[in-house]
Amino acid sequence: MANDKFFPLSVSHLVICVLLLFNLAHTQNIVVFQPSFLTATGPAVSALLLGNTSGISLSLRTVSPSNTTGSIGPPSCVAEVTQWVLTREQVGKTAVRVQLRLNRSLRLCGENETDADCCPERLCVLEALRVSACVGDTPQASLLIQAKIHAQLYPANVGSDNETVIPNQVYQPLGPCPCDLTFRACDIRCCCDKDCSSEDLRLFESHCLPGPFGGQVSPAPDYQCSVQSSENSPDWFPFLCVSSPPENNPYLGLFYQGNTITSKPGPTFQRPELSAPEPVNVYIQGSPILTLNNQYFTIPQKVLGRCVNNAPVAFLKNFNVRCVTLLHICPTGPPLQTLPIDFRTEVKNGQGGDVTVDVTDEVASDVSLFISNKDAVASSDETLVCENLTLALDYKFYWKGNGITNITLTRTVGTITLNGSVTLTTRYSAVFLNGEFTGEPNSGNPGYQVGRPVIAGIVDTLDNNTGSIQRTSINLWKPVSDGLCSANKKKPILFGENSTSGCLLPVSRQNLTQCNLLRETVTSLQAALTTVTYVARYGNPDPLTVTDWINISFVTLNSSTTMEDNTSSCYGIPSHQRIHVWTLITGVVEGIPQREIRALRVSHSLSTWALDCGGGDVSPCVDQMKTQLFPVTSSVTFIDIPINTGPPKTRFQINFTEYDCSRNDVCWPELAFPITKYYTGEPYSQALAKGLILVFFFIAASILGTPWRQIRQAWNSGAL
Numbered sequence: 001m002a003n004d005k006f007f008p009l010s011v012s013h014l015v016i017c018v019l020l021l022f023n024l025a026h027t028q029n030i031v032v033f034q035p036s037f038l039t040a041t042g043p044a045v046s047a048l049l050l051g052n053t054s055g056i057s058l059s060l061r062t063v064s065p066s067n068t069t070g071s072i073g074p075p076s077c078v079a080e081v082t083q084w085v086l087t088r089e090q091v092g093k094t095a096v097r098v099q100l101r102l103n104r105s106l107r108l109c110g111e112n113e114t115d116a117d118c119c120p121e122r123l124c125v126l127e128a129l130r131v132s133a134c135v136g137d138t139p140q141a142s143l144l145i146q147a148k149i150h151a152q153l154y155p156a157n158v159g160s161d162n163e164t165v166i167p168n169q170v171y172q173p174l175g176p177c178p179c180d181l182t183f184r185a186c187d188i189r190c191c192c193d194k195d196c197s198s199e200d201l202r203l204f205e206s207h208c209l210p211g212p213f214g215g216q217v218s219p220a221p222d223y224q225c226s227v228q229s230s231e232n233s234p235d236w237f238p239f240l241c242v243s244s245p246p247e248n249n250p251y252l253g254l255f256y257q258g259n260t261i262t263s264k265p266g267p268t269f270q271r272p273e274l275s276a277p278e279p280v281n282v283y284i285q286g287s288p289i290l291t292l293n294n295q296y297f298t299i300p301q302k303v304l305g306r307c308v309n310n311a312p313v314a315f316l317k318n319f320n321v322r323c324v325t326l327l328h329i330c331p332t333g334p335p336l337q338t339l340p341i342d343f344r345t346e347v348k349n350g351q352g353g354d355v356t357v358d359v360t361d362e363v364a365s366d367v368s369l370f371i372s373n374k375d376a377v378a379s380s381d382e383t384l385v386c387e388n389l390t391l392a393l394d395y396k397f398y399w400k401g402n403g404i405t406n407i408t409l410t411r412t413v414g415t416i417t418l419n420g421s422v423t424l425t426t427r428y429s430a431v432f433l434n435g436e437f438t439g440e441p442n443s444g445n446p447g448y449q450v451g452r453p454v455i456a457g458i459v460d461t462l463d464n465n466t467g468s469i470q471r472t473s474i475n476l477w478k479p480v481s482d483g484l485c486s487a488n489k490k491k492p493i494l495f496g497e498n499s500t501s502g503c504l505l506p507v508s509r510q511n512l513t514q515c516n517l518l519r520e521t522v523t524s525l526q527a528a529l530t531t532v533t534y535v536a537r538y539g540n541p542d543p544l545t546v547t548d549w550i551n552i553s554f555v556t557l558n559s560s561t562t563m564e565d566n567t568s569s570c571y572g573i574p575s576h577q578r579i580h581v582w583t584l585i586t587g588v589v590e591g592i593p594q595r596e597i598r599a600l601r602v603s604h605s606l607s608t609w610a611l612d613c614g615g616g617d618v619s620p621c622v623d624q625m626k627t628q629l630f631p632v633t634s635s636v637t638f639i640d641i642p643i644n645t646g647p648p649k650t651r652f653q654i655n656f657t658e659y660d661c662s663r664n665d666v667c668w669p670e671l672a673f674p675i676t677k678y679y680t681g682e683p684y685s686q687a688l689a690k691g692l693i694l695v696f697f698f699i700a701a702s703i704l705g706t707p708w709r710q711i712r713q714a715w716n717s718g719a720l
Contacts, residue, residue: 031056031133033098033143040147043102047143049088049133053096056133056140060086060100063130063144075142077134084129098131100145108151119151177215191215282402283315283350289397289404292346292354299395300335300428309335313430315350316399318441320429324372327422330386336426338390343409350403357395357407364391364414371416372423384418392427399432443495444539447586447594450496454581454597455536457549469543474579474600475529476634477501485525485632493579493636495539495595502633509611510624515570518609522632526577526604529634530554535581535600555603568621569610576605577634584641598641 031051038045049056059079063072083104089097102125109118131143179190186196191208192215208214221227225241283289289297289312300323301311307323331337340359349355364370370391392412398405416422443452457469475490476499485503493499505525511518534549541548582599609630613621620626661667673679674687681687 031141033131033133033141036141036143038143038145040100040145041149043106043149044099045145045147046097046099047131048091049096049098049141051094051141053090053094053133055135056096057135058086058088058098059132059134060084061130061132063128065128072128072130072144075130075132075139077132077137077139082129083125086131098143100129100131102149106149106152122151123148124151125149178213179209179215189214283399283404284402285314285316287315288312289315290348292348297345297347299393299430300426313395315404316432316441318429318431320427323426323428325424325426327386327416327418327424328420330384330418331389334390335393336389336424338411340411343393343411347404347407349405351401355404355407357409359409359411362410362412364412367391367414367416370414370425370427372425386416386418388413389416389424390426391424393429394427395430397430397432399434442540443536444594446538446540447589447596448495448539448583449592450494450595452495452539453492454495455539455541456532456552457534457536457541457543458532469534469541469549471543472532474532474535474636476636477503477529477632479503484629490529493581496583496638498635498637500633500635502631504629505632506627507609507611507630508623508625508627509568509620512568512570512609512611518570519573523574525632526574526634529577530579530602535597537596537598550597550599553599553601555601569608571608572606573609573630574604575607575609575630575632578603578605579634579636581636581638582641583638585643 031049031053034048034050038047049058057077059077060082061076061078061080062082065072083102084100085103087099087101089099091097105117105119106124107118108122108124109115109120125147126149127147129145129147131145132139133141133143177190177192177194179187180193180195181187181190182195184195186200187193189204189207189209190196191201191205210216223240223242225238225243291297296310296312298310299313300307300309300321301313301319302308302321302323303311307321325336334342340361343357343359345357346354347357390411391414392410394410394412396408396410398407412427416424443449443455448454454474456472456474458472459469473492475492477485478489478491479501480487480489483504485505488503491501505522507518530552533552535552537548537550580601580603581597583595584598585593585595587594611620611628620628661670667673672691674681674691679687
């Protein structure tokens with residue numbers, strides 16, 4: 001042992017040895033099963049064959065140990081027929097998945113069953129298998145499988161997917177045989193038990209359990225005309241008996257409690273089907289407009305933020321939407337490729353007649369208003385010209401009362417040139433006119449409802465004699481596309497919803513040298529949002545009633561403050577406009593709070609604008625025309641005025657708290673409360689009767705008591 005020497009191998013030496021062995025195995029086409037031995041307890045088993053699997057064939061056969069040596073013979077490439085199916089699947093360049101699946105049933109055979117496809121014993125499969133990987137007739141690797149599989153037990157009555165039909169318990173009880181208490185066994189004297197054979201029923205058919213418990217859940221009552229026989233029925237029975245159907249039976253009350261619950265449809269992820277429209281005689285606000293063949297009159301609209309081509313039009317509901325479509329090729333169908341005849345639809349007028357849509361075509365002079373973006377990298381040799389595309393549909397519905405008198409459509413068409421892809425913005429609108437006046441929707445009746453637009457007004461200069469106020473709105477910024485103030489739109493203020501929005505104004509160093517002009521520009525931008533004088537007090541103001549309108553309070557800027565401007569900054573820029581709205585709940589109509597506006601004030605916040613030359617970008621501070629973006633914002637805040645709970649408490653109410661019913665269990669001011677209609681502890685008639693009895697006893701005690709006796713004695717002595 002002293003002469004033995006150990007030479008430790010380094011990690012690099014081990015890696016080199018593994019690579020050499022792998023290279024040797026690959027060059028000699030060595031394959032191996034992983035794992036090489038399996039125990040199968042189910043009908044399927046699988047293993048991996050690793051190595052150079054090209055040209056490898058698989059064979060399967062059953063094996064058994066030798067009676068003398070106890071060993072299994074060498075692998076063989078000769079396959080034999082077994083009860084297993086051998087399949088292979090290539091899962092990589094050097095890997096094959098080998099799978100064996102049992103090709104027979106594992107059902108346990110029944111008594112005296114001769115079917116071969118079942119297991120006569122609980123241990124159904126007990127055998128050894130060998131899978132050999134061969135190249136030609138030479139085995140390269142083998143896999144031993146020990147299969148030990150037990151039979152599977154299945155229920156005698158296999159369930160089905162059919163729904164169980166439960167009878168209506170109003171006419172038939174859910175348990176028609178209450179005496180059937182034992183599963184799959186005959187219950188004595190239970191003649192309705194389905195498990196009882198005809199021989200069993202003969203033993204006790206004359207002693208069946210009577211009544212509902214014995215299965216007679218609907219016996220005919222004694223008052224039925226069909227029950228009484230001629231020998232034991234009284235003389236008056238034919239005149240007083242009742243003939244009623246067997247479904248109307250008092251015994252059903254033993255099983256049915258009398259409460260019915262209407263089933264409600266549960267949530268579903270399926271697309272809802274649009275129900276057929278119901279014919280209407282007259283139109284009301286919000287009802288769908290129908291064509292002459294009782295179909296919805298549809299116009300492309302936005303539903304849940306997405307454009308829908310066939311959306312029904314609601315009566316007296318104005319809308320103006322824009323839909324964006326990315327075009328790669330010229331469209332061939334609606335709504336972009338249409339003809340005037342497609343829109344000449346006959347529509348029910350709501351008065352028993354019909355009107356036809358009058359279509360007028362206009363050619364767009366500038367199609368760039370409808371194009372948002374073009375693909376700049378497209379090749380010029382793939383130019384497509386799309387002619388007569390429908391760019392806008394503007395409907396006008398003229399109405400009177402509950403009917404439609406006329407419908408006009410202005411269809412705007414144009415030619416679009418496709419050089420790659422184009423983002424096309426189409427416009428669809430509908431407006432309802434009463435004569436020549438647009439039907440303005442209210443924001444509540446009478447008070448404002450949350451989420452409705454705040455109604456503002458200006459003096460109608462065209463009708464000064466009547467002092468009418470023309471409706472309009474107070475707006476906030478609505479950012480679109482790049483967010484610049486020059487391209488931004490406006491959105492109306494919604495009642496009860498606080499909001500802040502804005503836009504971006506590009507300012508250069510040259511603009512900062514003209515601060516007065518910059519302040520005037522920002523002031524004009526903010527003033528364009530609130531070009532109104534009045535705000536409606538209620539949600540349904542009358543343009544001729546002055547008391548329905550409130551003057552808007554504008555807080556003017558303090559022009560006396562000196563502005564210390566320089567060449568790189570401007571002070572006193574009204575960059576933020578604040579709108580404060582004071583509201584008050586004045587009542588409740590049908591459970592809906594009625595809110596009104598008490599005051600509205602518009603003010604501005606001043607800020608200082610200066611170029612930011614940090615972050616390594618000094619070009620705006622050097623280049624006179626280089627611009628930076630400055631925010632111009634606006635916000636609205638709704639302030640709730642607390643409701644006055646009543647006059648303050650008096651000194652008597654504060655000091656003498658024993659008379660305060662809200663602080664004491666005994667309330668003397670409400671002594672007669674039990675006999676009033678506000679008392680709900682018992683029926684009002686009983687409370688009133690008990691109260692009158694108490695009053696009677698009080699009067700009787702007063703008459704028969706000592707004070708009345710003394711008064712009567714004094715009266716009698718005075719008379720003598």
